[in-house]
Amino acid sequence: MACAVLVALVPAGCGLPDLADLPLPGGAPQGAGYTVTAEFSDVLDLVPQAAVKVDDVTVGSVERISLAGWTARATLRLDADVRLPANATAAVRQSSLLGEKYVTVAAPPTGASGDRLAEGDVIPLSRTARGAEVEEVLAALGLLLNGGGLAQLRTINRELGAALDGREPAVRDALGRLDEFIGGLDRQKADLVRALDALDRLSARLHRQKTVLGEAVDSLAPGLTVLARQRAQLTGALTALGKLGTVGTRVVDRSRDDTLADLKALRPILEQLARAGDDLPKSLDFMLSYPFPPNVTGAIVGDFVNLSVTADLDSASILANLVAAAPAPARPVAPPRTGATAPKPGGPATGPSPGAGPLPQLPLTRCLPDPEDFPATWTPPRDCLLPEGCVLLRPGSPVPVGGLILPKGVVPPGTALPAGTELPAGTVMSAQCVLPVTGAVTGRIGDLPDILGGGLRP
Structure with missing residues (x-):
């Protein structure tokens, strides 16, 4: 019948649909x-x-x-x-x-x-x-229903309730602390990852050096064997050391007062050494060239030595030292004056004639730098009658060759400045400020009446 219907439809013009259109x-x-x-x-x-x-x-x-x-x-x-x-x-x-x-x-x-x-x-x-x-869902359900633990769930629930009964605050506190702990771990996640990475790198390096580490461990075996053999000796040494410490403590306790007394007795000596300062090393330096000063090498010329003598011929001071029981106060020493030339070997010393007048005094107010405003290099004016090239350097400056440093700030004898002049501690003098030992006569020439009259007069 289906064929008849199909045959009936074909003549009617209803053909089959094209497969491409489906x-x-x-x-x-x-x-x-x-x-x-x-x-x-x-x-x-x-x-x-x-x-x-x-x-x-x-x-x-x-x-x-x-x-x-x-x-x-x-x-x-x-x-x-x-x-x-x-x-x-x-x-x-x-x-x-x-x-x-x-x-x-x-x-x-x-x-x-x-x-x-x-x-x-x-x-x-x-x-x-x-x-x-x-199938997976049914299999899981079947596992749960057929001996999958439903009976055990009731037991677990009952035992859990019995364990937590009356301990709810403690459990709640424990859960809160656990939450804080996990939160801290979460905040430090990057640090933990970095630590694990570092541990991984360390493990890799140790693995690469496994042979070296094995050899090192093997090398420790002889040393450990020797220590094991000497265990009794080491133990005895440590015990003896403990006894020594006990005896030492007893000795220190008994000699404490004597030690303190010795230290107190040394205190004046140490104070005097501290006051001596750099005078002691200078004296030791002078001993190496005794009886000449350390800079005597500059004064030795051939087979003779040039010397410099400064004579204080103040009659009042001389008579006070010779006659009076108590010496009279000394008059201030006049600053050095360069009025005579150095004598040549074999020739007499020459100097200014009597009555030529006194040499000009050293103007200290203009020839010394201001301590409050000390320049790096201070050059005195020409009218200060100081040797050419004589300059003062700020404290802390390098000492030039042949120069002099004033650790206490007091000018010593033998320089172009008056002895006893106060300068800032540590001031440095150039070599030109130090008077050479040449044998020059410093002073005035006069007769006995001039001396008895109180000093040399023009």
Whole structure:
């Protein structure tokens, strides 16, 4: 009868539909589209021509399924109008409890990429998933119902309630502390990861040096053997050391008063040494060249030595020292005057004639620098009658060759400045300020009446 109906329809002009006009199975795009590949750990019973859906709308189909190692690769044909981010996800779903399998493609829940999914892209295994099979659900339910632990759950619940009964505050406090502990670990996650990475690097380095470490451990064996043999001697030495410490403590305690007395007796000596300052090393330096001063090498010329003598011929001072029981106060010493030339070997000393008048005094107010504003290098004026090149350097300056440093700030004899002149401590004199030992006569020439009259007069 069906053939009759078919024969009856043919003459009526109702022909069979063209297969090209029918939609492709699975909802494959009839026009332009693009192909992507999705990797799955298990595609279940997914078959080619299965539907590909986006938001439950069929937008393509599965072209083929292949296997690469232990990973299934499904080639998906999508309609050209489907726009998905490049980091889209894919999953194998089931239309109903006993329905067919299909692939759903969707954008990630967060962090969607700005690029689009395009021809030839691959959705890796990390962005794919599959749904649970009915068989798996029934198997798990059967395991739970058939001796899967339901009877034990009641026992566990009862024992847990008995254990927590009356201890709710302690348990709550423990949970709070556990929460704080886990929170601290979470905040230090980066530090923990860095520590684990450092430990990994250390372990790798130790592994590379395993041979060296083994040799080092093997080398320790003889030393440990010797220590083990000498254990009794070491123990005896430590015991004797303990006894020595006890005896030493007793000796120190008994000699404490004597030690303190000795230190107190040494105090005056140390104070005098401290007051001596640099005079003691200078005296030791003088002893090396006794009876001549340390700079005598500059005064030795051939087979003779030039000497300089300063005579104080003040009659009042002389008579006071010779006659009076108590010496009279000495008059201030006049500053050195350069009024005579140095005698040549074999010739008499010459000097200014009597009555020539006194030499000009050294103007100290203008010939000394201001201590409050000491320049780096101070050059006295020409009318100070100081040797040419005689300059004073600020304290702390390097001492030139042949120069002199004044540690106490007092000018000693033998310089161009009057002895006893006070300068800032540490002032440095140039070599030109130190008078050479040349045998020059410093003073005035006069007769006995001039001496008895109180000094040399013009």
